Amino acid sequence: MEGMTLIAIVSIITAGVTIALGSIAPALGEGRAVSTALSSLAQQPDAASTITRTLFVGLAMIESIAIYCLVISMILIFANPFWNHVIAQATGK
Amino acid sequence: MRLTPDELVFWRYGFLELNNTIVTTWGLMVVMTFGAWLITRKLVTEVHISRWQGFLEIVVTTIEKQIQEVGLHNPAKYLGFLGTLFLLIAVSNLCAIIPGYEAPTGSLSTTSALAISVFVAVPFFGIAEQGLGGYLKSYLKPTWIMLPFNIISELSRTFALAIRLFGNIMSGTMIVGILLTITPLIFPDFMYLLGLLTGMVQAYIFSILATVYIAAATRTRAA
Numbered sequence: 001m002e003g004m005t006l007i008a009i010v011s012i013i014t015a016g017v018t019i020a021l022g023s024i025a026p027a028l029g030e031g032r033a034v035s036t037a038l039s040s041l042a043q044q045p046d047a048a049s050t051i052t053r054t055l056f057v058g059l060a061m062i063e064s065i066a067i068y069c070l071v072i073s074m075i076l077i078f079a080n081p082f083w084n085h086v087i088a089q090a091t092g093k
Numbered sequence: 094m095r096l097t098p099d100e101l102v103f104w105r106y107g108f109l110e111l112n113n114t115i116v117t118t119w120g121l122m123v124v125m126t127f128g129a130w131l132i133t134r135k136l137v138t139e140v141h142i143s144r145w146q147g148f149l150e151i152v153v154t155t156i157e158k159q160i161q162e163v164g165l166h167n168p169a170k171y172l173g174f175l176g177t178l179f180l181l182i183a184v185s186n187l188c189a190i191i192p193g194y195e196a197p198t199g200s201l202s203t204t205s206a207l208a209i210s211v212f213v214a215v216p217f218f219g220i221a222e223q224g225l226g227g228y229l230k231s232y233l234k235p236t237w238i239m240l241p242f243n244i245i246s247e248l249s250r251t252f253a254l255a256i257r258l259f260g261n262i263m264s265g266t267m268i269v270g271i272l273l274t275i276t277p278l279i280f281p282d283f284m285y286l287l288g289l290l291t292g293m294v295q296a297y298i299f300s301i302l303a304t305v306y307i308a309a310a311t312r313t314r315a316a
Contacts, residue, residue, distance in 0.1 A: 053301070067261060067264070071260045079095050
C-alpha cells in the first residue's frame with residue numbers, strides 16, 4: 001500500500017476514533033456536574049446565582065477537553081498537513 | 094472549505110497581508126468605539142435617561158457586579174480590561190447574524206492574542222497589587238517543589254483559553270457549513286442558534302476565567 005493511500009486511511013480512521021473516544025469522558029463528567037449542581041440548588045435555592053455561575057465555569061472547563069479532540073479531528077480532515085504535503089508532491093511531479 | 098477566516102486575503106505586500114480576520118476585527122473596533130462615543134456624548138444623571146444610556150449602564154454595572162462577586166474588591170481597576178474582553182468576544186460572536194460575516198474569534202490568531210493579553214495582565218495586576226517580591230513568592234506556595242508545576246499551569250491555562258474559544262467558534266461555523274451541503278434550510282438553523290448561544294457562553298467563560306486568574310494573583314493571603 002503506497003504512502004498516499006496509507007496517510008489517507010490513517011487520517012480518516014484517527015479522526016473518527018479521536019472524536020468518538022474523546023467525547024465519552026467529558027459527557028460523563030458534565031452529567032455528574034449538572035446533577036450535583038441541581039441537587040445543591042434544591043437544597044439551597046438562595047445561593048442560586050453563585051451555584052449557576054460556578055456550574056457554567058466548570059462546564060466550560062470540562063467541555064474544553066472535548067473541544068481539543070474536536071479540533072484535532074477537524075484538522076485531520078480539513079487541514080491535514082501530511083495530506084497537503086503528499087498532494088503537493090504528487091501534483092508537483 | 095475554509096478552516097479560519099485568516100485564509101481569505103484581501104491585499105498582500107511582502108509578508109504584510111490584510112486578511113479577513115484583521116479587516117473584521119478593525120471594523121468591529123470602529124463600530125463599537127464610535128457607538129459608545131455617540132451614546133456617552135451627553136450623559137445625564139436625572140431620573141429620565143435615554144434608553145441607550147440605560148442599556149450601557151446595565152452592561153457596565155452587571156460586569157462590575159460579576160467582577161466583585163468573583164472576589165476582586167476594587168472592580169473599577171479591572172473593569173476596563175475585563176469588560177473589553179467580554180464585549181469584544183460577545184459582539185464578534187453575536188454579529189454572526191450578519192450574512193457574509195466570519196467571526197474573527199474563529200481564527201487562532203485572534204484567540205491567541207486575547208489569551209496572551211490575559212497571560213500578560215495577570216502578573217501585571219498581581220505585581221501592582223502585591224509588589225514584585227510578593228507576587229513571585231506566590232509561585233512557591235504551597236511548597237517550593239511546586240514551582241515548575243505552577244509555571245506549567247500558567248502556560249497551559251493560557252493555551253487552554255485560546256484553544257477553547259477557537260475550537261468552539263470554528264467548529265460552530267464548520268458544522269453549519271457541512272450541514273448546508275447535506276440538509277439545507279431547517280437543520281442548519283438549529284445549529285446556527287446553538288452557535289449563537291455558544292458564542293455568548295464562551296464570551297462569558299473567557300472573561301470569568303480571566304477574572305478568576307487575576308483574583309488568584311492579587312489575593313493577599315491573610316496571615
